Amino acid sequence: MNSISTALPCASKKILISVFGLSEYELRLVRSVLSLTMASGRKHSYALFDASQAADPDIVILDPDNGQARAALQELIATRNIPEPATVFISNAGQAKPGKYHLLHPLVPTKMLALLDQVADELEKVLPAAFPASAAVVQKADMDKAAIVQPLVQKNLQAAAMQTAYRALIIDDSPTARIKIDLELRSMKIASDCAETGEQALQMLEKKNYDIIFLDIVMPGADGYEICKIIRRHPQTKRTPVVMLTSKSSPFDRIRGSLSGCSSYLTKPVEHLKFRAVVEKTLTAGDAIFTMDKNQDLAMGI
CATH class of the missing domain: 3.40.50.2300 (Response regulator)
Structure with a gap:
């Protein structure tokens, strides 16, 4: 066949x-x-x-x-x-x-x-x-689209470069949620790995560095708040941005997330535009912190 x-x-x-x-x-x-x-x-x-x-x-x-x-x-x-x-x-x-x-x-x-x-x-x-006529139509449409999109592409070259340089870790016991976030990250050209539990994620974090972590709150074993605290206590991951994922949206949940050290918050099901905005903002803020810390280390002779 x-x-x-x-x-x-x-x-x-x-x-x-x-x-x-x-x-x-x-x-x-x-x-x-x-x-x-x-x-x-x-x-x-x-x-x-x-x-x-x-x-x-x-x-x-x-x-x-x-x-x-x-x-x-x-x-x-x-x-x-x-x-x-x-x-x-x-x-x-x-x-x-x-x-x-x-x-x-x-x-x-x-x-x-x-x-x-x-x-x-x-x-x-x-x-x-196989479809020469259709190909010509598609080519013309792509040219027209390029004429419109090109100024926006030039404006966002720095953001595009940022997106292709990162790897994310998705921690969620729901296969559907992991797939959804993975698809969103793929659309931003950000590679990702997945973990089903917090314990599995901690083992992965010992072996590989990640630029952003998506962390579900309600999971079997240790919940997202506890995992986030452990991530923040470890020297290797203490400055890695952590985006909390939850189906809840009460102020109390956000307070607990902040106290545990999360960088941002997303309510499931994740909305496309909201997701992109949070990721871009979080990664940009993470870059600024990394640059500041690096400059401080150099000034101290570290």
């Missing part, structure tokens, strides 16, 4: 994903991840394919060891008289990995999304050859 045999008719369209052979749990997980890609700022957005739709699926996720799943895919291809879509194979560890793109059971949301983006990027490369 070919890995790539179709082209996206338009780079900005919603990319349709058809799934064959996944469990109900994995299907729910896929649906949740795809719904989060509709957030503003992403290059690609995805949705589950519906057989009632006129449009055909662009990418297929298939368990090749499931005979019924393979038969269902072939029936879809025959019924709609379409080429085989780009296919991502998902199998168990230790099994043969057919095709160019593959994932392992159980699905890891961030790995799945990264692979879907890779496939979508490669599909875009064949766009000019």
Whole structure:
């Protein structure tokens, strides 16, 4: 089965994903991840394919060891008289990995999304050859957009440079929350790692430096307030910006967050514009503190 045999008719369209052979749990997980890609700022957005739709699926996720799943895919291809879509194979560890793109059971949301983006990027490369007229329209639209956006790009060169230089740590026991924040950070070109508990995060902080930490308050084990206090007591992380995440928004929660040493506060579910504003402000403030501390150390001969 070919890995790539179709082209996206338009780079900005919603990319349709058809799934064959996944469990109900994995299907729910896929649906949740795809719904989060509709957030503003992403290059690609995805949705589950519906057989009632006129449009055909662009990418297929298939368990090749499931005979019924393979038969269902072939029936879809025959019924709609379409080429085989780009296919991502998902199998168990230790099994043969057919095709160019593959994932392992159980699905890891961030790995799945990264692979879907890779496939979508490669599909875009064949766009000019397959749809020359559409490519010309897209090119003209991009030129028009560039004429409008260029002054803003020049104005924000410093901010863009700041964004590409940072790595974040997301500490949250909710997979959905971690994916949402990871997507927001990706749109800002900020890399991220994830931890499900505060204890796991502390181990990661011992091995790697982070420029900003997103910390959920309500977690199994130590809560966010306690973890934040530990982060602030450690010489290596005491000045790392910490953004508290909570579904609560009472003044008392904000006071507790401030007392524990957090730099800023975000209420879940995180709003796109609010998130970007808080991240940019927090990182800029962190840079100012780091520069001031470095100058003080130099003045003291440290």
